[in-house]
Amino acid sequence: MKAEHPSPGLxxxxxxxxxxxxxxxxxGRALSANIDFFHGLGSRVRIxxxxxxxxxxxxxxxxxxLWERKLPHLLPFHPGERFDLVLAWDLPNYFSRERWMAxxxxxxxxxxxxxxxxxxxxxxxxxxxxxxxxxxxxxxxxSEEILALTNVPPQRLPHADVEKLHPGLVAPRSHLGKHGMQxxxxxxxxxxxxxxxxxxxxxxxxx
Amino acid sequence: xxxxxNEAAPAxxxxxxxxxxxxxxxxxxxxRSEPExxxxxxxxxxxxxAVIGASLELQGDLSGNEDLLIEGRVQGRIQLAxxxxxxxxxxxxxxxxHARVLTIEGEVDGNLVAEEVITLKKSAxxxxxxxxxxxVIEDGAxxxxxxxMDPAKSSQTAQTSGPxxxxxxxxxxxxxxxxxxxxxxxxxxxxxVS
Numbered sequence: 145m146k147a148e149h150p151s152p153g154l155x156x157x158x159x160x161x162x163x164x165x166x167x168x169x170x171x172g173r174a175l176s177a178n179i180d181f182f183h184g185l186g187s188r189v190r191i192x193x194x195x196x197x198x199x200x201x202x203x204x205x206x207x208x209x210l211w212e213r214k215l216p217h218l219l220p221f222h223p224g225e226r227f228d229l230v231l232a233w234d235l236p237n238y239f240s241r242e243r244w245m246a247x248x249x250x251x252x253x254x255x256x257x258x259x260x261x262x263x264x265x266x267x268x269x270x271x272x273x274x275x276x277x278x279x280x281x282x283x284x285x286x287s288e289e290i291l292a293l294t295n296v297p298p299q300r301l302p303h304a305d306v307e308k309l310h311p312g313l314v315a316p317r318s319h320l321g322k323h324g325m326q327x328x329x330x331x332x333x334x335x336x337x338x339x340x341x342x343x344x345x346x347x348x349x350x351x
Numbered sequence: 352x353x354x355x356x357n358e359a360a361p362a363x364x365x366x367x368x369x370x371x372x373x374x375x376x377x378x379x380x381x382x383r384s385e386p387e388x389x390x391x392x393x394x395x396x397x398x399x400x401a402v403i404g405a406s407l408e409l410q411g412d413l414s415g416n417e418d419l420l421i422e423g424r425v426q427g428r429i430q431l432a433x434x435x436x437x438x439x440x441x442x443x444x445x446x447x448x449h450a451r452v453l454t455i456e457g458e459v460d461g462n463l464v465a466e467e468v469i470t471l472k473k474s475a476x477x478x479x480x481x482x483x484x485x486x487v488i489e490d491g492a493x494x495x496x497x498x499x500m501d502p503a504k505s506s507q508t509a510q511t512s513g514p515x516x517x518x519x520x521x522x523x524x525x526x527x528x529x530x531x532x533x534x535x536x537x538x539x540x541x542x543x544v545s
Contacts, residue, residue, distance in 0.1 A: 174471075174494035176487065183486075183500045190497045197495065222497075 145290045148281055152319050153327040155284035157260040161185060161229050169227040169254070171195075171219075171235055177279035177287075178231075190227070192219055194247075195235060195275050208242045215250055226256045233264040233286075234275040234325070237299045241309060244301075248310040252332075261313060261330040263306070268324045270295040288323060306330075405441045419450075421457075432466060440474050453483070455492075462496075 161168070164186020170178060174191040182189050198204050203214050230251050236244050248261075255261060264278065272292030279287045306328055307315055313330040320326045400418040403409060407423035414430040421442040429436060429448040436450035442457035453465040455475040463469055465483035473491035480497040488494060 174488050174492065176490070179486065179488060179498055183498070188497065188499050188501075191494055193493065193495045196493070 146287055147323065148285055148287045149321050149323045149325070150284055151286045151321070151327060152284055153317055153329040154262055154280070154286065156317060157229055157262045157329050158185070158283045160258065160260055161187060163187065166228045167226060167256075169230045169251070171230070171232045172275070173277060175277060175279055177281075181280045187228075190221075190225070194219060195238060198239075204239075206243075208246070211243050212246050215246055219247065219250055221254060225254060226259075227251075227254050228256050228259045230255060230259070230261045232261065233278045234266060236263065236301050236309075237266050237271055238275055240299065241301075241305075245309050245311070248313075252310065252312045255313075255332065257332055257335060259332070261310065261328075263328040263330060265301050265306070265326045265328070266298055266324060267320070267326050268298065271298040272296075288325075400435075403442075438475075 166182070166185060166187035167190075168182045168187045169190045169192060171192045171194040173193050173196070179189050179191070197218050201214065201218060203211065203218060206214060232251075239247065251261060272290050273294050273296045274292040277289040277291060279289070281287050301309070303318070303326065306318075307313065307330075310330050312333055314333045314336055315328045315330050316336060317329045318326060400420055401415070402420045403423045403425060405422040409423065409425045409427070411427045412430065413419075413425070413427065416434070417431075418435040418437075419429070419431055420437045420439055421444060422439040423441075424443045424445075426445045429446055429450070431448075431450045433451055435452040435454070436448055437454040438444050438457045438459055440456040444457070444459040444461060446459075446461045447463075448459075448461065449464045451466045453463055453469045454472065455463075455470065455477055456472040457475065459475070459477045460479060462480045463477070463482070465481075467483065468485040468487065469481050469483040470487040471477055471489060471492040471494055473489040475489075476493040478495045480499070481494075482499045482501075484500060486498050486500055
């Protein structure tokens with residue numbers, strides 16, 4: 145099942161991408177549409193295929209200490225490799241908080257000072273048992289393809305906890321789509337001269 | 352009866368053949384000799400293609416002057432910069448490959464460089480870095496690694512890249528140590544000018 149949805153956060157993140165010469169990390173699957181899009185902007189793309197790698201390595205339920213140890217193998221980088229944009233679409237719900245926090249720490253270390261971490265998080269009472277595929281139709285529009293046949297109760301990632309799970313980052317922008325996906329554009333707190341804090345307080349301050 | 356057929360047979364052939372030989376063969380010849388518009392890589396594609404069969408296992412460096420189809424297991428380095436290399440559905444490759452055109456249907460663990468295009472078919476499973484002016488990934492193909500489509504980099508990378516571990520297969524610390532030689536070229540990719 146496919147449907148197109150607006151993604152204003154992605155549009156903003158893409159606008160901030162250096163071009164040419166940007167570097168993009170996609171934690172999802174290798175999809176031609178996305179690879180071609182970023183190469184059209186002159187960016188280099190790394191595909192992590194993280195969810196399936198975790199399944200293949202039978203690491204999803206690894207105890208936190210083992211997870212931390214396995215992470216460099218599950219999510220490998222070249223020495224000195226940095227990213228201007230990291231895409232984590234429909235992934236956080238499929239990991240426990242501790243495990244996702246470890247992933248976020250590893251990514252934050254690799255995010256360039258002006259870089260963006262674009263997160264799509266499912267909200268609602270249930271979710272497909274596997275992450276969906278997302279293809280960029282144009283900078284502000286994503287096509288969602290649901291691959292799973294069954295739904296499961298979600299691992300909830302409340303709005304207020306998003307920044308807590310991404311130490312060192314803040315979420316100055318977020319958007320709730322009609323398709324039940326909340327999107328966040330996380331950036332280094334230092335870039336905003338702000339210490340990391342809950343999203344709610346950030347919003348209050350912005351007003 | 353045999354004799355009669357033999358006698359009858361030669362008569363019509365020479366009678367029919369001469370007029371045809373004067374007109375039609377020329378036309379046929381012209382039609383056949385019309386050059387087909389060649390695809391870019393066909394110009395250098397050789398008429399023969401070497402095959403590493405499904406039961407073969409090869410270790411070491413491989414270079415030459417013809418196209419290659421791999422259905423067996425290869426470990427090492429393949430240098431066929433002017434030719435097409437295909438890893439068939441049964442092919443298992445743990446190697447660095449430099450070719451003009453690369454088509455993957457099987458499993459590859461290693462870095463791939465192509466002068467023109469790399470195609471990952473839906474049955475492909477690839478871990479490594481791809482460098483080519485054009486990369487095509489069919490739906491269903493499994494890929495993990497970096498894709499660099501800067502055309503200027505293909506030949507440069509091919510010259511500098513040797514057999515190196517794919518980051519996903521080793522511990523991060525080991526990766527850092529083992530890939531020090533390739534790192535500068537790779538990092539340079541982050542600051543492309545063209």
